[in-house]
Amino acid sequence: MKGWIMMPFRFVVAALAMLSPALALADPVGKYDVVGINPDNGGEYSGTVEVKRSGTTYSIVWTIAGTESYGVGLGGKRSGNSSTNAASSSDDTIAIGYGNTDGFGIAQYDRQPDGSWKGNWAYAGGAISTETWTPVGKGSRSLSSPVRKPASEAMKPIGNTIARP
Numbered sequence: 001m002k003g004w005i006m007m008p009f010r011f012v013v014a015a016l017a018m019l020s021p022a023l024a025l026a027d028p029v030g031k032y033d034v035v036g037i038n039p040d041n042g043g044e045y046s047g048t049v050e051v052k053r054s055g056t057t058y059s060i061v062w063t064i065a066g067t068e069s070y071g072v073g074l075g076g077k078r079s080g081n082s083s084t085n086a087a088s089s090s091d092d093t094i095a096i097g098y099g100n101t102d103g104f105g106i107a108q109y110d111r112q113p114d115g116s117w118k119g120n121w122a123y124a125g126g127a128i129s130t131e132t133w134t135p136v137g138k139g140s141r142s143l144s145s146p147v148r149k150p151a152s153e154a155m156k157p158i159g160n161t162i163a164r165p
Contacts, residue, residue: 027089028075028109028117029053034062036121036131049133051094056086060096071098071107078110094119109133 034049047064051073058073074084075091084095092111098104098121105126109119117133 028058028073028091028094028111029089031136032117032133033136034064034131034133036064037129039122039127039129048136053087058087058094058096060098062098067100067102069098069100071096073097107131 028051030051032049032051033046035044035046037043038045045064047062049060049062052059054072058071058075060071060073062069062071073087073094073096075087076084076093076095077090078092084093085091094109094117096107096109098107103124105121105123107119107121109117109131112118115135115138118130120128120130122128
């Protein structure tokens with residue numbers, strides 16, 4: 001009888017051990033290669049983004065075409081009700097307010113099964129676009145765009161009221 005009782009216990013322990021790494025992978029903290037679509041001309045841009053936990057929020061810095069944008073984010077979980085919360089290592093969504101010298105905007109990203117983060121962003125007074133973060137060293141992604149232009153044209157400054165992440 002004792003062996004029969006220990007069998008389910010061992011199964012539960014093994015299952016929890018397998019889940020622990022998966023939960024750790026949900027954490028958005030890290031360095032990423034980023035690709036996105038410029039909503040103004042459909043061109044693809046690329047750069048880097050770094051996410052750090054700063055107390056109960058996330059601190060985010062994008063570097064794209066030599067311009068840095070800074071954001072603050074709230075964590076969240078898709079399971080059950082998707083509400084934002086204090087930053088946590090088990091977050092699988094992140095909502096961000098960001099800005100740079102050209103203005104400000106909002107963004108929201110969801111963790112993908114492959115460990116990348118994909119989401120949408122919009123700048124004040126502008127259109128919605130998409131962006132994908134891939135962990136540095138894990139390869140980069142390309143996004144579909146109706147009009148493909150070189151990254152140098154995609155990120156041309158286009159006024160002082162527009163900010164891209």
